[in-house]
Amino acid sequence: MLLICGTVPLIDLGLTIGEAKFDGEKLFINNCEIPCTQGTAALISAACVTAAYCKTSTPRVAVAGDNGSGKGSRLLYDYLIANLASVSPNIVLLHYILPVMGLMKKVCAAAGKCSVKPVMIADASSMYAAKAAGLAPEFDIFTPDLCEMAFLADATAVHPAYISHHLFSSEIAQAQELITAAYKQKSAAKTLLIKGATDLVVEDSKILCTISEPNIPALEAIGGTGDTISGMIGAFIGSGMSHREAVIAAAKANRKAGAYARATPATKIRQIVAALPASLKDVTI
Amino acid sequence: MIFNSNKNSRFEGGGLILFQNVEEAIRAEKVLKSVNYETRLVAPPPELRKGCDLALEINIVEMTGVERLLHQKETSFVAILPIKGAGELLDVVKIKDFDDACMVKAGNMKLTFDKKTGVISNISGGGCPDIPFLHISMLDKKLTEVERPKDKGYTLCALMLDRAFTESLEIWQRGNK
Numbered sequence: 114m115l116l117i118c119g120t121v122p123l124i125d126l127g128l129t130i131g132e133a134k135f136d137g138e139k140l141f142i143n144n145c146e147i148p149c150t151q152g153t154a155a156l157i158s159a160a161c162v163t164a165a166y167c168k169t170s171t172p173r174v175a176v177a178g179d180n181g182s183g184k185g186s187r188l189l190y191d192y193l194i195a196n197l198a199s200v201s202p203n204i205v206l207l208h209y210i211l212p213v214m215g216l217m218k219k220v221c222a223a224a225g226k227c228s229v230k231p232v233m234i235a236d237a238s239s240m241y242a243a244k245a246a247g248l249a250p251e252f253d254i255f256t257p258d259l260c261e262m263a264f265l266a267d268a269t270a271v272h273p274a275y276i277s278h279h280l281f282s283s284e285i286a287q288a289q290e291l292i293t294a295a296y297k298q299k300s301a302a303k304t305l306l307i308k309g310a311t312d313l314v315v316e317d318s319k320i321l322c323t324i325s326e327p328n329i330p331a332l333e334a335i336g337g338t339g340d341t342i343s344g345m346i347g348a349f350i351g352s353g354m355s356h357r358e359a360v361i362a363a364a365k366a367n368r369k370a371g372a373y374a375r376a377t378p379a380t381k382i383r384q385i386v387a388a389l390p391a392s393l394k395d396v397t398i
Numbered sequence: 399m400i401f402n403s404n405k406n407s408r409f410e411g412g413g414l415i416l417f418q419n420v421e422e423a424i425r426a427e428k429v430l431k432s433v434n435y436e437t438r439l440v441a442p443p444p445e446l447r448k449g450c451d452l453a454l455e456i457n458i459v460e461m462t463g464v465e466r467l468l469h470q471k472e473t474s475f476v477a478i479l480p481i482k483g484a485g486e487l488l489d490v491v492k493i494k495d496f497d498d499a500c501m502v503k504a505g506n507m508k509l510t511f512d513k514k515t516g517v518i519s520n521i522s523g524g525g526c527p528d529i530p531f532l533h534i535s536m537l538d539k540k541l542t543e544v545e546r547p548k549d550k551g552y553t554l555c556a557l558m559l560d561r562a563f564t565e566s567l568e569i570w571q572r573g574n575k
Contacts, residue, residue: 122530151522152530181463181528181552209527211553212459213436214410237525238555241459245412258523260506269483271412272459273506274554277483278490281505333494334501334510336522336533378499378510379519 115172115351116200116231117160117344118193119153119208119239120185126178128188133174135161137387142174149383151337153208156236158386159344160206163366166393167352173202179211186211194219198226205231206347207239208340212272214246221251232350235302236343244300245271252302254356256343259283259291259309265301266294292318306346306360308339314360321357324364329371337382341389342367366396409438413458415468416442416476418449426454429471435464446485449476459526462560463552487557491565500569504561516541516570526553541567 179185296318349359369392548560
């Protein structure tokens, strides 16, 4: 079972746990409609589409409303700390949750008590919390963009807002230096998908392959295109793919979806999600 | 802001608020705790000390909301800094030109606007929970007609989005003079 956890922009929504249902346009969790914006909603929508394509079970999700105050994030941390061992999902995908280092440590400890340690995936602020708390090696997959890769490479930064200027200025040509630094100081997950004009698939500090076609520069501007990749990765692993196969397939499918949607800088993420069923058919491993 | 948080001596927030005197520190603690921010009074390390020898540890990610609340409550402080690292917020921006649109990157946040209309066409990047809220409130609106992200958001991602927003507004206004 794939368990996805993250906050959504519905301030009054309490902790909501259930199967995600996506009908191609609208996302529902326990009959509550979640707006398909960038963030965890886009991630869940992409995971649902991918699970349907792979004919595997619908993702289970835990979401809560949070406007940045941390209220919903706290509900999610408490749920995970108290229930992860008994739920024992195969895969845990952590997303938009206010980074709190002490609570992330407790979540990782709870994951260690599962009957079989789940595959641990973190994106967005959960990746920030995992790195800042020194927990990155506990995770199987991170999906940073180049700026976030610079954050992982910066030994002292607790958030990308505080990375060193010279690291922020890094271009894709310097990616290997960032990767080496991040693994050396144990700030990287076992597998990284570094998202950019060229996507890099990295394991244990080595770039294994690159993906650069189709080249759709507008995807960088579209809020949620990283979230859809993470959602697909979780669902692909749930279907039995290896971690490496899953990140490659997700990166390719996202690019193809951008092509199908004829993406421009004004394209919305729901249009990319709508193009995923077609793009998934094109992706071969 | 952590609700119903237990007092925990092992709280690791990664950020410090520095004060001129002890009274300011005590008052700030009271203000922040009144709305459930997790805090801890600590002695600042010598290299960060700028005023008195009492500081307040906070979750540095929550800096934007903390700073706004202290200003609203007229609570004085000297600075808010990360405990580790250089202590300077990233202030560099990168500009990417699309034919009809301009994308401004500040740290992990990117804001894209239409060059002809000044309408915000997309916001991407980031990862803190206030970003989807800001995304909804700003999308498809003119740069000149939205509130600054740092006035509505709570986190460092909101602060980076604010940096991208102010740069975008400047570029837009410069192009329309």
